[in-house]
Amino acid sequence: MGLFSFIKNAGAKVFGIGKTTAEETADEATLAKxxxxxxxxxxxxxxxxxxxxNIEVNSDNATVWGQADSQxxxxxxxxxxxxxEGIATVDDRMTVEISEPEAQFHTFVKGDYLSKIAKKYYGDAMKYPVIFEANKPMLTNPDNIYPGQVLRIPALD
Incomplete structure (x- = not known):
């Protein structure tokens, strides 16, 4: 699929907050691992x-390989x-076992809500559950989406 851009300072805090003593003394290669x-x-x-x-991290770029079971x-x-948080680009080098249409991506901005996004992409605000379901399990509540978060907008069947 290629290279995808994200907002570096928005997102889940997978790496934790601040650096531990071990991380402060570790070299770049160790931190990347x-x-x-x-x-x-x-x-x-x-x-x-x-x-x-397989995932590699270089500065704020993540590269991912592997074979996904679906698109x-x-x-x-x-x-x-x-x-x-801390990742600005993802270089996708994965392959897919079962080919299907690619979804669009939408960056959530202040004032967005799922029904508004559904209206934009599908022409029907009531299709918002399609977007919510397409982003599970990363989304657990349709009201807990933050500005800068990128969502999948799948094609309708």
């Missing part, structure tokens, strides 16, 4: 099926990585 491990754990915790998942899983993994 620790960040990659935390991102891999975040993906696995959400239950996404990606064979041979939706691939896109959700990209969003988990990119919607992490």
């Amino acid at each position: 620790q960040k990659a491990t935390k991102l891999s754990n975040a993906v696995e915790t959400l239950g996404f099926k990606v064979q041979d998942l 939706a899983t691939r896109e959700k993994v990209i969003l988990v990585l990119g919607n992490t």
Whole structure:
């Protein structure tokens, strides 16, 4: 799919707040490996099926490889990585087991709400549950979306 841009300072705090003493004394390569491990754990915790998942972090860029079981899983993994505070770009090098249409992405801004987004993309505000469902398990409540968060907007069947 390519390279995706995100807002670096918006997102989940997968890396924690502040640096531990060990992190302050660690070199860049060690920190990058620790960040990659935390991102891999975040993906696995959400239950996404990606064979041979491999993530590398270089500064504010995450590169991901592996074979996702579906296009939706691939896109959700990209969003988990990119919607992490400290990550500005995701270089997607994953393959997909089952091919299906790619979703669009929408960056949530102040004043947005799911029905407004559904109206924009689908022409029907009542289709907001499609967007909510497409972003589970990253979204657990349709009212808890923050500005800068990127959402999947799947094609309607």
